Amino acid sequence: MEGWSRRRIGSFGRIVTGGTPRTGDEAAWGNGVPFITPTEIDYSLRNPLAGRRLSREGVAGLQTKSLPAGSVLFVCIGFSTGKVSFAEFPVITNQQINSVVPSDADSSLYLYYSLKHYAPEIRRMASGSTTPIVNKTQFSDFEVRAPSRAEQCAIAEVLGALDDKIALNERIRQSALSLAGACYESVGTGNEPEVLGGLAELFDGPHATPHKTPTGPWFLSISSLKSGYLDLAESAHLSEEDFPRWTRRVQPQGGDVLFSYETRLGDAALMPPGVRGSLGRRMALLRSKSVAVSGSLLLHAYLAPAFQEEIKRRAIHGATVDRLPLKEMPGWRISLPAAGERERLSAKLDALHTTVVQIADENRTLAELRDHLLPQLVTGKLRVKDATRVVEEAV
Template sequence: MPERTVQLSELVGKNLLEVGAGRPRSVTADYGPLPILRVADVLDGRIETAEHVQAGIFDRRTLGPKVSQPGDIVLTVKGTVGRVAMMPLEGSIFSYSPQLCYFRPLVNGPLVPRYLYYWFKSEEFWVQANVVKGQTDMADFISLGDVSSLKMRLPSVAEQRAVSEVLGALDDKITVNERIAAASEALALALASPERWESRVRLDGICALRKVQVTPVEITEAAVDHYSLPAFDSGKIPAREDPAGIKSGKFLVQGAAVLLSKLNPEIPRVWNVLPEVGVPALASTEFLVLAPIGGVSSDELWSVAAQSTFRNELASKVTGTSKSHQRVRPAEVMASEVVDPRHFGADGQKIQNLSGTASAMRKEAATLSALRDTLLPQLMSGRLRVKDAEKIVEDHV
């Protein structure tokens, strides 16, 4: 089939998630409790969700029968427009918040599902989306009708599959790396679990709170590594940025440290960092910069500060009138007790090895992500041949 330009609505089945349309009705009677997907759960092509919708709650929290299947392409359409993910083939059925929609390419149709996923990340999609995207007083949005009316360059099924396989090889390796990193960190946390150790110490007995603050626009280096909450949430890799573009003051990170979020501490944002030599490292002021002392490594410090029991204790000490502004005072954090890592012995070395593995896997994943993002617009526009891209990818996976 020769290449042609087609409206998206001609290539997908009737979208079952028509935002704001249809009478609310429960699907929990058919499927049981369902994991509910929100905008925050769609991260760089992957799905992360833990909350389930119980019977009787579904109707109060969502509108209509919003249930997708593995293989559907998920798109955020309100708040943060344009996050996209492909439902895992081995995954379960999901329900949706009204800020998301999904697309299901026609069975045996001319559109390959994974190609549609990459198309939503392409320049062709964004050029059109930015034209039709609207804005309320609170957030950006794009209607389902507008998305469905967008037009896409549609090559042959064979070329779609070839493009999807090249980019998919990188994404699959990224996924493997992320799983290894997560498993390594889980093992490290298990070794430092409070259930295994009796000895406790105040946090300020094993680390110092660093408060050196800098104004990024005054930095003369061409680039800095910016450790922000969004960077943590999107892969635990700092964003390399032009300091002139960072408008607010930041903490200077000098040497190995642990960054502990004081904002909503029940959310697991504890970051074990080792800044790259020669590149200034800046941390959001929402983090506490903890420098290990007394012979404790940053890996061991992270392993005790990232324990869920410690986070829960900090969460009980927060101040603030709203969920988005709940913070724990630095003095409360430093006075709180954790497992004493100075007694770890051989387990301390195991924790350091596991942390090193997690860091290496994430750095490689970041390199692969950059390569994918470089190849994607070239392949989707047809400016780069698939065979040439395959040769490039072979050296990295």
């Protein structure tokens, strides 16, 4: 396409490999610049999540690793190789991440979207049988297609409009969940905790993993459990043929409380209605026995500090992972609001979780549109004006 050329990633700007404070240097940590590792980079979000922060001393010790706003972060070491993020604020990363600080001659946001497209190819260059590594030279020398800066900015604006809407929706979703938790805590609990098994049935998930497929019913992952919200972007699919086998014990239904009984102890989420899926490994569910105790009410009782303390107290600490003794859980006690408060509170919580589900559905649609347009735009196969019309209808 006219005006397009192949360019090395290194030609866009300065490449910076991150670093880490010395082990045991507690003075390096504080409330300053965010410190980003692959964990803080989410496949479904453009910007890194705020993890630990460095103190003034910590930043001074890693001064050469400091990245300005507009830097593009790319994971080059480990099984998260290929994760990409865009820093809207100054950050410092660990050594698993190579970052590009683009010059003014290029659009940093365009480079972010371009690397999102080329990430699978870059990942395939990784060497190492145990830990995949794309070294700094390989990363810098990899070639991508790029147009003029004006065209870069136009492409970034189209794709950025979708990500901006996704980010706004994400903030609304988080606010709805926070409000739900606050509503639950404001009501208080009854006088005596109740036996969990009297309120809900407990079902265990499969102890193996099916063959993953590109589409089909969901094979839910404990990574999808995010403090009350089920993030399906972190789960996989299984085939229709395998689905009956993996739901033989139980098929999750709307209103079930999904939780992890190994590693991510204490985390739980509400199963949204209309989603066909099976429990994943290390996952179980609670299903309310009574309409008087809705799934959302049971979820927030599970997430409440009192039951979280019960989880910590009763967890079995193994040599490799911590776990919950599922056979004993029905006998545990859980605190709920007084009987007279349950119906009113359930209605509030149900409404807030309906908002959470609607936002999640909209974001999946927006992300699918972005992922459809992205490869066509960053390779010059689709004109910006054609993509703009599609995006304006969506947002």
